[in-house]
Amino acid sequence: MTIKDIKNTALQYLPFENEIAELDRQIEELRKQHLRDSLQGEASPAIRALQVKQTDLLQQIYTTMTPWQTVQVARHPQRPIFSDYLKNMFKDVRILHGDRCFGDDRAIVTALGQIGREKVMIIGQNKGKDIKEKIACNFGCPNPEGYRKALAKMKLAEKFGLPVVTLIDTPGAYPGVGAEERGQAQAIAVNLMEMSRLRVPVVCVVIGEGGSGGALGIGVGDRMAILEHSYYSVISPEGCAAILWHDGTQAPRAAEALKLTGRELLKLKLVDAVISEPLGGAHRNMHDTLYNVEQYITKNLAQLKRTPIDTLVNARYARLRGIGADCLPASAFAARRGKAKTPGRLPLKDKLAAARDLSETAAQ
Amino acid sequence: MAKNKKAGWDGFSLKPRKEMPEGLWLSCPSCKNMLYKKTVDENLSVCPECRHHFRIDGPTRVRQLVDEGSLEELAQDLASSDPLAFVWGEQAYKNRIKADPDANSAHEAVLVGKAFIRGRGVILAAMDFSFLGGSMGMVVGEKFCRGVDRAIAENLPLVVVSCSGGARMHEGVVALQQMAKTSAALARLDEAGGLYISVLTDPTTGGVAASFSMLGDVIIAEPKALIGFTGPRVIQQTIKIELPEGFQRAEFLVEHGFVDMIVERKDLRSEIGRLIDYCGK
Numbered sequence: 001m002t003i004k005d006i007k008n009t010a011l012q013y014l015p016f017e018n019e020i021a022e023l024d025r026q027i028e029e030l031r032k033q034h035l036r037d038s039l040q041g042e043a044s045p046a047i048r049a050l051q052v053k054q055t056d057l058l059q060q061i062y063t064t065m066t067p068w069q070t071v072q073v074a075r076h077p078q079r080p081i082f083s084d085y086l087k088n089m090f091k092d093v094r095i096l097h098g099d100r101c102f103g104d105d106r107a108i109v110t111a112l113g114q115i116g117r118e119k120v121m122i123i124g125q126n127k128g129k130d131i132k133e134k135i136a137c138n139f140g141c142p143n144p145e146g147y148r149k150a151l152a153k154m155k156l157a158e159k160f161g162l163p164v165v166t167l168i169d170t171p172g173a174y175p176g177v178g179a180e181e182r183g184q185a186q187a188i189a190v191n192l193m194e195m196s197r198l199r200v201p202v203v204c205v206v207i208g209e210g211g212s213g214g215a216l217g218i219g220v221g222d223r224m225a226i227l228e229h230s231y232y233s234v235i236s237p238e239g240c241a242a243i244l245w246h247d248g249t250q251a252p253r254a255a256e257a258l259k260l261t262g263r264e265l266l267k268l269k270l271v272d273a274v275i276s277e278p279l280g281g282a283h284r285n286m287h288d289t290l291y292n293v294e295q296y297i298t299k300n301l302a303q304l305k306r307t308p309i310d311t312l313v314n315a316r317y318a319r320l321r322g323i324g325a326d327c328l329p330a331s332a333f334a335a336r337r338g339k340a341k342t343p344g345r346l347p348l349k350d351k352l353a354a355a356r357d358l359s360e361t362a363a364q
Numbered sequence: 365m366a367k368n369k370k371a372g373w374d375g376f377s378l379k380p381r382k383e384m385p386e387g388l389w390l391s392c393p394s395c396k397n398m399l400y401k402k403t404v405d406e407n408l409s410v411c412p413e414c415r416h417h418f419r420i421d422g423p424t425r426v427r428q429l430v431d432e433g434s435l436e437e438l439a440q441d442l443a444s445s446d447p448l449a450f451v452w453g454e455q456a457y458k459n460r461i462k463a464d465p466d467a468n469s470a471h472e473a474v475l476v477g478k479a480f481i482r483g484r485g486v487i488l489a490a491m492d493f494s495f496l497g498g499s500m501g502m503v504v505g506e507k508f509c510r511g512v513d514r515a516i517a518e519n520l521p522l523v524v525v526s527c528s529g530g531a532r533m534h535e536g537v538v539a540l541q542q543m544a545k546t547s548a549a550l551a552r553l554d555e556a557g558g559l560y561i562s563v564l565t566d567p568t569t570g571g572v573a574a575s576f577s578m579l580g581d582v583i584i585a586e587p588k589a590l591i592g593f594t595g596p597r598v599i600q601q602t603i604k605i606e607l608p609e610g611f612q613r614a615e616f617l618v619e620h621g622f623v624d625m626i627v628e629r630k631d632l633r634s635e636i637g638r639l640i641d642y643c644g645k
Binding site: 173175176177179180181182183184185186188189190192193194195196197212213216217219220232233234235239240243244245253254257258259260265268270316317320321323324325326327328329359 | 538
C-alpha cells in the first residue's frame with residue numbers, strides 16, 4: 001500500500017473522534033456542492049471555516065489524549081506498519097529470510113537497506129495489511145524462529161559492521177503450543193543477552209504497539225525512541241485489567257495505571273525520545289511520520305557511529321544497569337510501619353533522608 | 365428420582381469429611397492423599413506418596429540447599445521505590461509491598477547471598493513465590509545483578525533457583541527492562557567465564573523464563589515444574605484448544621531440548637555440587 005492508497009481509502013474514525021468524523025463529512029459535502037456551483041476551484045469561506053474548526057478540534061483531542069485513547073491510536077488499522085516503513089523510509093532493500101534452523105517467521109522481517117546515507121540491518125515486526133497477510137504475519141505476534149532470525153541477522157550485521165535499526169510493533173510474542181514447544185522464552189532470553197553486547201550501534205523505535213517481552217525481544221539498544229501515539233507496556237491493558245479487576249473492560253483504567261505512553265516513559269527515563277507525530281496521528285499523515293522517524297534514526301546513527309564501540313557497549317550496559325537501580329532501603333519501609341522504635345536505629349526522618357540521597361545518587 | 369435432583373440436594377456422602385484443623389494436614393494436589401504437614405516438611409516439602417514437589421518459599425529453599433548457616437545475604441536492604449506510583453481502585457502497590465510483616469528477611473521476591481553448597485562456595489539467588497507471585501521488579505533485578513557482580517568479582521559459580529510468574533505488572537516497563545538488565549549482567553558473567561547453573565522450579569513463566577532462567581550454562585528443572593513463556597491458561601483462552609497432557613511441564617521441556625536435566629529436590633544439592641566440580645573453577 002502506498003501513500004496514494006492510504007489517501008484513497010476512507011479514513012476509519014476511532015470512537016472518540018465522532019465530532020471530527022461529522023466535520024469531515026460536512027466538509028466533503030460542501031466541497032461537492034462547491035464543485036458544482038463555482039467555476040473556480042477556490043475553497044469557499046464556509047469550507048475554510050469548517051477546516052479551521054476541524055484542525056482545532058483535532059489539536060484539542062490529540063493533545064489531551066488519555067492513555068487508553070493512545071492505545072487505540074497505536075492499534076489503528078490504518079496506522080503505518082513496518083512494511084510501509086520498509087517501502088518508503090529505506091532505500092535499496094534486500095529482505096533476508098529464515099533463521100537457518102526451523103523456518104521463516106513472517107511477523108519479524110529482517111532486511112538490508114539504506115537509511116539516509118547509512119547502510120543498516122533492518123529488523124522489524126510486521127502486522128500485515130489485509131486479512132490474508134495479517135494471518136500470515138500472525139497479527140504481528142512473532143514465533144521463536146522470528147527472534148532467532150532477528151538474532152542471526154544481527155550477528156551478520158555485527159560481522160560486517162552494519163548498524164542495526166529495529167522497529168517495534170507487536171501486541172506480544174505469540175502464545176501458542178508450537179511457540180512453547182520451540183522455546184519462545186529461550187529465544188527471547190538469548191536475544192536480550194546478545195543484543196546487550198552486540199558490537200554495532202543499535203537504534204530501536206516503537207512505531208505502534210510495544211507489547212511486553214515480545215517487543216523487548218528486539219528492543220535492547222543504544223537508543224530507544226517511541227512514536228508519540230504508541231505505547232510500550234509490560235502487559236496489555238486488557239490483561240492487566242483482567243488480573244486487577246477480573247474484568248477486561250476496565251482496560252482504560254489499567255492503561256492509566258500502567259504509565260505506558262511515550263510521555264510517561266520519557267519522564268521515567270525509560271525511552272530517550274518521543275518522536276512527534278503529525279496532527280491527528282500517524283494514520284492521517286504517513287509521509288510526515290516516516291520523515292520524523294527517519295530524521296531521528298539518521299541523526300542518532302551519525303552520533304553513535306562516532307562513538308568508539310567499546311564505549312558504546314559499556315554505555316549500553318550501564319544504561320540497562322541504571323534502570324530500577326534506585327531502590328529504596330527496605331528499612332525505610334520498616335520505619336514507616338512504626339517498627340523501628342528499637343533503640344540504636346536511626347530515627348524515621350534520617351532514614352527517609354538517606355533513602356532520598358540514595359535514589360538521588362543513583363539517578364545521577 | 366426427580367426428588368433427588370432438587371437444587372442444593374446432593375444426597376449424603378458416606379465418605380469421611382476431609383476437613384482438618386488448619387495447617388496441620390494438607391492434601392496433595394497430585395495424588396489427593398491427606399498428608400501430615402510435618403512429614404512433608406521433613407521430606408523437603410515433597411509428597412512421600414507420589415513425589416509431588418510442593419512450592420517452597422525462599423528461606424526454606426535456602427535452608428534445604430546450602431550448608432547449614434553458611435548463607436551471607438547480599439543486598440538485603442532493598443525495596444521498590446514504586447516508580448509508577450501504581451494504584452488501582454482503592455489499592456496501592458506501595459501498600460502491598462509494605463504489607464509484608466518482616467521487612468528484613470524475604471522482603472522481596474528474591475533472596476541473594478553467598479553460601480556454600482556441599483563445601484563449594486557459590487552465589488545463590490532463590491526466588492520466593494509467596495511475595496507477589498515471585499514477580500520480577502526493580503529489586504529482584506538489582507539484587508540479581510549485584511549477585512552476578514559478586515560472582516564475577518570472586519570468581520564463584522552462580523546458582524539461581526527461579527520460581528516466578530514473570531515481570532511485575534505494578535512496575536510497568538521498569539520491571540520489563542529488568543529482563544534485559546539481568547540478561548546483560550549474565551552476558552558479563554559469560555564473558556568472565558563464570559559458571560551459571562539455573563534451577564527451574566514450579567512455576568517459571570513469563571519475563572523470568574524469557575530472561576535469566578533460560579540462560580543457564582546448565583539448566584536443571586524440578587520434576588513436573590511448569591515452565592514456559594505464556595501461562596497455559598492464557599494460551600488456552602487465546603487459541604481455544606485443549607492443551608496436551610503434560611504441556612509446559614519440565615519433562616516436556618527436556619523432550620523439546622530446553623532443559624538439561626530433571627533433578628528431584630533431594631538430589632539437588634549433590635547434583636549442583638557435582639556440576640561445580642565439573643565446570644567450576
